[in-house]
Amino acid sequence: MSLLSIENLSIHAGGKPLVAGLSFALAQGERLGLIGESGSGKSLTALAATGLLPAGLTASGSVLLKGQQVIGTPDRQLDGLRGTAAAIVFQEPLTALDPLMRVGKQLAEPLARRARRDGRPLSPRALDAAMLEALAEVALPDPPRIARAYPHELSGGQRQRIAIAMALACRPDLLIADEPTTALDVTTQAEILTLIDRLVREKDMALLFISHDLPVVANTVSHVVVLRQGEAVEAGPVAEVFARPRHDYTKSLFAAAQRFDTALEGGQ
Ligand SMILES: Nc1ncnc2c1ncn2[C@@H]1O[C@H](COP(=O)(O)OP(=O)(O)O)[C@@H](O)[C@H]1O
Numbered sequence: 001m002s003l004l005s006i007e008n009l010s011i012h013a014g015g016k017p018l019v020a021g022l023s024f025a026l027a028q029g030e031r032l033g034l035i036g037e038s039g040s041g042k043s044l045t046a047l048a049a050t051g052l053l054p055a056g057l058t059a060s061g062s063v064l065l066k067g068q069q070v071i072g073t074p075d076r077q078l079d080g081l082r083g084t085a086a087a088i089v090f091q092e093p094l095t096a097l098d099p100l101m102r103v104g105k106q107l108a109e110p111l112a113r114r115a116r117r118d119g120r121p122l123s124p125r126a127l128d129a130a131m132l133e134a135l136a137e138v139a140l141p142d143p144p145r146i147a148r149a150y151p152h153e154l155s156g157g158q159r160q161r162i163a164i165a166m167a168l169a170c171r172p173d174l175l176i177a178d179e180p181t182t183a184l185d186v187t188t189q190a191e192i193l194t195l196i197d198r199l200v201r202e203k204d205m206a207l208l209f210i211s212h213d214l215p216v217v218a219n220t221v222s223h224v225v226v227l228r229q230g231e232a233v234e235a236g237p238v239a240e241v242f243a244r245p246r247h248d249y250t251k252s253l254f255a256a257a258q259r260f261d262t263a264l265e266g267g268q
C-alpha cells in the first residue's frame with residue numbers, strides 16, 4: 001500500500017485552478033522529487049497532502065495518507081495523522097518556530113505529544129534528555145546551549161536544523177521538504193541536504209522533496225514529477241527524465257539551470 005497516494009488532485013482559488021488533475025504515489029521508504037518553476041503548484045500540493053491548505057482554497061480528487069482520505073476530512077480528525085504520518089519542513093525555518101520561546105522548549109512539545117500518543121508519557125527529566133538527543137541528532141553542537149537559545153540567536157542553518165528536529169520529533173513515515181535549503185547560503189545548503197539525506201536513510205522515511213534546483217533533486221530522489229502551471233507534464237525515474245526530458249517545458253527547465261550555471265562559472 002502507498003504511504004501517500006494522490007489521485008486527480010485539483011486545487012482551486014474561487015474559480016481559478018491552481019493545481020489540476022495531479023496524480024502520484026509514494027511508498028514507504030521511497031523518494032520523490034517535485035520540480036517546476038515558481039508558482040507551478042509545488043507548495044500547494046505539499047499542503048494538500050497533509051490537509052493544510054490555506055482557507056479560501058478548495059481541493060478535490062483524492063489524497064490518501066496512510067490509507068486515510070485527507071480531502072474533506074475535518075481538521076480535528078487529521079491531527080492524529082499529521083505528525084505521525086507526515087511532517088513538513090518549509091523553506092523558511094522561522095515559519096516553524098515561535099520567536100518568543102526557547103528552542104529547547106519548542107522542540108520538547110512534539111516530543112512530549114508523540115510520547116503521550118504512544119502511551120508512554122515522558123517524565124520532565126526524560127523529556128529533557130530526549131530533547132537534547134534530538135538536537136544532537138541533527139548535528140547541532142553543544143545541545144544544552146542551543147536548547148536555551150531563542151530562534152533569533154541562531155544562524156539560518158541552525159534554525160533549519162531545529163525545524164528538521166521538530167519535524168522528526170513525531171517520527172513521521174513521510175518527510176516533506178519544501179525548498180528546505182533555498183533560504184540558506186551555498187555551504188549551509190550542502191550541509192542541510194546531507195543531513196536530510198542521512199536522516200531519511202537512517203529512519204527509513206519516505207521523502208517528498210520539493211525544489212527548483214535540478215542538480216540537488218537529481219542527487220536526492222529516485223523519481224520526479226515535473227509540474228507546470230499546476231499540471232504534471234512529465235514523471236519518471238530521475239535518471240531517465242534528466243537524461244532524456246521529453247516535454248519542452250522540462251527541457252526549458254534544464255536549459256535555464258544550465259544558463260544559470262554557466263553564468264555563475266563566468267562570474268568567478
Ligand atoms: N492562498 C492562495 N490564494 C490564491 N492563490 C494562491 C494561494 N497560494 C498560492 N496561490 C497561487 O497558486 C499557485 C501555486 O502556488 P505554489 O504552490 O506556492 O507554487 P510553488 O510552490 O510551485 O512556487 C501560484 O500561482 C500562487 O500564486
Ligand SMILES: [Mg+2]
Nearest residue numbers: 042043178179
Ligand atoms: Mg513553493
